[in-house]
Amino acid sequence: MDFATTTTQRGLADAARRHLSDRFPPSRLAATADHGVLDPEDWAALDRQGWLDAELGPVDLALLAEESGRALLPQPWVGTAGSALPVYQSARLPLPGPAALVDSSDTCAAHDAQDWRISGSAPGVVDAHLATELVVAATTRQGVALFGVAPSEVSVAVRDDIDPLRRYATVRLLHAPARLLADPGRTAELLPALRLRSAMLLACEAVGVADGALAEAVRYAGIRTQFGQPIGSFQAVAHQLAEAYAEIETARSLAYRAAVTLNGAGAVEAVACAAVAGPRAAVLACEVALQVCGGIAMTWEFGLHLRYRRALWLDAHRVTSVPPHDALAALLLS
Amino acid sequence: MDFATTTTQRGLADAARRHLSDRFPPSRLAATADHGVLDPEDWAALDRQGWLDAELGPVDLALLAEESGRALLPQPWVGTAGSALPVYQSARLPLPGPAALVDSSDTCAAHDAQDWRISGSAPGVVDAHLATELVVAATTRQGVALFGVAPSEVSVAVRDDIDPLRRYATVRLLHAPARLLADPGRTAELLPALRLRSAMLLACEAVGVADGALAEAVRYAGIRTQFGQPIGSFQAVAHQLAEAYAEIETARSLAYRAAVTLNGAGAVEAVACAAVAGPRAAVLACEVALQVCGGIAMTWEFGLHLRYRRALWLDAHRVTSVPPHDALAALLLS
């Protein structure tokens, strides 16, 4: 047993952290949150940094997801890496760019003379408006298969939600031409694995969000002075931060364990634990940070709310139809 | 509106507090908890103090219940005053002594040539072993009526529970001779009122338990020194006590409001609120007090555990079959 990052893994995480903090200063995040425009060059830079390499293992991806959460990376990397990349890898096709998974029971595919055509709709597709290609799970006569569909062939209705940097869309397809990415046999293997992988990466992202919030709050508590001393020297402040730290470290352990366990027995339980603990740590850490930083943190400009919005989004988002608490209760109490 | 105690009410409460603290020093409580023997003279003293007077209104009873909780009065006064006294008053009979209500759906009464006879059993009768007479709600042909039964005529099986000063018994009756205390018509009015009154008094008792625990902890925090200062000067300690105070004061408001509202419209909602808040405050205050007083509070001799055991008992005890949260949800969401 050696449940700690290797030197290589730490190197990967450090490089990712440097890259993201150089490229996405708070001002860029704020502008993206206000105007919603992403820069395709940022995606290309991630690609150059190796974030889309086929040889990245689950632990590597977990560490990158954590860093993307810390930086609130304004690119749909977590979604693409979690729920689309393995589909292209399995099909031995190049990743066309950012991709989003359309995982609804309400889509059907039929093969006409020449093409596959898909019809149906899906209400909660994450970052569909940012995708180069949509990966659509659709029912065929032989079972559910995975298809690639160009966004230009479908209607994508984005809706406002709590997180301006990550949005839901309703995707509607009407005889949309599609290319087959995975046949029903392969899809039956891929789809559950994609859901686990996505949930694992979101839990890691949540740990990064939490850790970033705690770091900001600790920094502020060390320099903000009231009553003649740094507020971090007051137990009323310091002990809240200690509890947030405890919540984060236990969530981190579960996130890493989900990564290590992802392709083995016990993955369902491991991912469910991480999916409960990660967003809880993120919400708690952000709420503690908002309280500790006080008035200044209540301003839009301070930017902490973007983390908090992500934490709230993660806490509400469901990758699977069974919430993780219910899945665990079923495992424990059967 | 004048939602504060009158001078007379404060006088009553102060006298009660003095009487109880004189009569029940910690050593007597500890001995009673260990050996379980009550002194009948204590009951007579309560009677002399006016605790059983017919003219006591709900607010007076509420204040006495609070004091009995603060002192952990080792006499079944709350049960008697809450669930039996009105039965005797209504029947214009003298209270024979401590009494316990047997409120089970599993008891039947039949009238033979001379007497009423009751058979059946009730599993959770409070302090049945201390009663001079049991007040039994039993089904007759005309409906549920209330009867007096001598303890010598029934089997009383006391069981261990969390609180050594208040215990449950299973009461079994086999053709036990009984005297009629309230006919079905009067019982239909009395029984729901008894339940509300009992629940109200237990909520007030809980506030007294809580307040006593807080007072002990505040006193200790002012004199216990570590690291060269009284521990109550540390925010880590002081702020826990402040939260307990907040919990107690809001619970106290609800307890008094339940008393004021007891015989009017809205009593069900008012008593349910008090029944939720009172035991919650008692458990919280005791847990905070245990934490603040630390090691010494973990010893049997310190006696704080007797309060905590009562708080846990109050938190689990149900006067009505519908828990108060459920009753409130039904009122709010119908």
Next chain:
Amino acid sequence: MRLDDSDEEGEFRAELRAWLRAHLPAPAAGPPQPWPEPELRQWSATLGQAGYAGLTWPREHGGRGLPPVYQAIHAEESTLAGAPDHVNVIGLHMVGPTLIRYGTAAQKAVDLPGILSGDIIYCQGFSEPEAGSDLASVRTRAERTAHGWRVTGEKVWSSYAHLADRCLLLARTEPDAPKHRGLTCFLLDMRAPGVEVRPLRQISGDTDFSEIVLTGVELPEDSMVGARGEGWRVALTTLSHERGTFGITLTARLAVQLGRLIRTAHVVGATADQAVRREIADLHVRLQGLRFTGYRALAELERGGEPGPESSVLKLRWSQTHQQMCRLGLRLVQGDTAGHAGQWAAYWRQAQLRSRANTVEGGTSEILRGIVAERVLGLPRHR
């Protein structure tokens, strides 16, 4: 101990209810809509004309000279009926009473009638970036000039500043004195040269508050409130007003918010969910606990002129309960995958984010716990 109105109180309440019904729009079924500024001003003027402004002010200053319970009834009934905050809430409940106690005859003659009529809207300039919980460390400087004072500094978290005509300002006049002794209060004309008001965009997107930047603003000789160097005492007076009845307003707002939560639970179809039912019941208990604690504090205020010690928990517990309520509201709409929530979705997102400030604004929870510990429980002072 009683909870029912006296005959006079009951009469006042019944009249007020009828008046509110006649003058307020019917409450909306959906989320509340903010009132436009002209309507807010009009509403305040209407209240003044009807005699519902300055209920507890002495008659000699244009008030009705009523005991605090009438103010409490007014606050409760207005809030429950869906009335907006009085746009001059700071003038009526904080600045007015301060001027009645400390103001000069000239200040009383001009400002008090203006506050009552709604012609002079007030804001408050106390907090600063470096003086939040530690209010006595304000740095805004007022320097003596030939004809009065010259003020430079920055104030934050001032509500109604963008509408205000005047401001009650706390500034440092004695830079070398101990920090609580070097402060003085002033009345500031918000239209004076050098006064700039900048809206503060909050995390919820709202702009309830502003920054006030003061750059060499000239104050006339007669603008001082109370004696020079006595500003800390004046400011404490200002902050202490309405302690007795502000809790009633908060609780009434919470009752309205719980009503919205219950409507939302119905709209999204969550009323059969056991966890939701239990939490709503729990929130109701917390709300009622605050409500009746507010009545206890009010009774002490009526009897002794000071709210009782239990009033110190009202704001602490209100903020926690409101945050819990908003969190459940958000959870209901975020879990509403069927899209039944409609406008409630945006409402609870905004409310939830806004609610995080509740445990910071108007005394942080940490400060309030310290006050309870030291002043109510008598614990040794924190070192």
Next chain:
Amino acid sequence: MRLDDSDEEGEFRAELRAWLRAHLPAPAAGPPQPWPEPELRQWSATLGQAGYAGLTWPREHGGRGLPPVYQAIHAEESTLAGAPDHVNVIGLHMVGPTLIRYGTAAQKAVDLPGILSGDIIYCQGFSEPEAGSDLASVRTRAERTAHGWRVTGEKVWSSYAHLADRCLLLARTEPDAPKHRGLTCFLLDMRAPGVEVRPLRQISGDTDFSEIVLTGVELPEDSMVGARGEGWRVALTTLSHERGTFGITLTARLAVQLGRLIRTAHVVGATADQAVRREIADLHVRLQGLRFTGYRALAELERGGEPGPESSVLKLRWSQTHQQMCRLGLRLVQGDTAGHAGQWAAYWRQAQLRSRANTVEGGTSEILRGIVAERVLGLPRHR
């Protein structure tokens, strides 16, 4: 980063499991029964004979010289298999390593083999009534005599004191020195005249701990551990041992306790209750969070000789989780009006009351949060 055993670790674990199965009684279906004292002593001797005592002690002192991970595997497997605590846990994991570092040749020669064989059972005499969180303020006095020291004072919360042969004692030898510099550690014979052991009855009714009253106890010249005045440093060493693997023991106990909770839920028929299901899932997540955090700390300990910073949260969070678990256990049996709980009722009542001490014993939660804040997060020191 990996979670599976190495070949050697796996072999050790498999052997241990087989050995435990062969030597332990089959686990009971109901609540656990305490082991009688003679059987506890016998179990410790059996462990020593099998080579499972002193796994991480150096070979030269009779240990097996294994890395900490083996100790962790042993702790985990033993606890999960239902083995009792080693009656000499203080000797093996605290006193032994302290003597290896600070003891004299004579002390090592006598005490270390005795600890390993179970012939010398140790307790610890650190805490005092006035020295709880503030351990450095111990008042027990050791005064120089012609032939050694004379000790008078009172120690509390000493576990295994009623069984112990010897005690590692912290006493004040330099009353005029600064409080951390006037302390010295000693080895005390528990059968010496003047030593009195009084069981402490806890709120749960248990008597796990004792008071030790020392009245003019004579200590021989060679009883000092470490230098005179260096007792604080020695005591810190004692307390720091097992930091890396004690968390593993705690977590394994928690896993066993969760198993009992689930059995209780089945027994009382509460497994369909949504609130119970949710809380059990939540407890499982907290338990697993601690378990894998313990493994992270262990990996750091293996690599660098010191557990990582994340280990500082293990005891803090373990205590909270165990209290939550026991609270649910109590709620299940208190709500069991049908009387299905049987022996579980008494079990959870006792466990719940006992669990309240978890946030006090072995470092209060307040002290632990302060340590995390200052030493891990680097926040400014509390003044």
